Amino acid sequence: MNSEHAEMSRGNNRGAIIGLFGVILIILGALNTMLSWRGGLDVHPFHAMLIGTGLLLCLIGAIRRHA
Numbered sequence: 001m002n003s004e005h006a007e008m009s010r011g012n013n014r015g016a017i018i019g020l021f022g023v024i025l026i027i028l029g030a031l032n033t034m035l036s037w038r039g040g041l042d043v044h045p046f047h048a049m050l051i052g053t054g055l056l057l058c059l060i061g062a063i064r065r066h067a
Helices: 001-012 016-038 045-066
Strands: none
Touching: 016 045
16 A cells, blocks of 8 residues: 555656746746847747747646646
8 A cells, every 4th residue: 555655656746847847938938028028129939939838848747747
């Protein structure tokens, strides 16, 4: 019974690092977008790509965490 509980608790953290990296990319992309917009510069597609990649990594992390 204890070994099953230990395996379940270890498996819950599988997607945590990927999800955290995704959150970091979302924040970085959002800050870049807001600063470019506020500064009167063009918002580059790279900023949107950072946000999209971050959302994708968060989704992958959530799937791995609950699988």
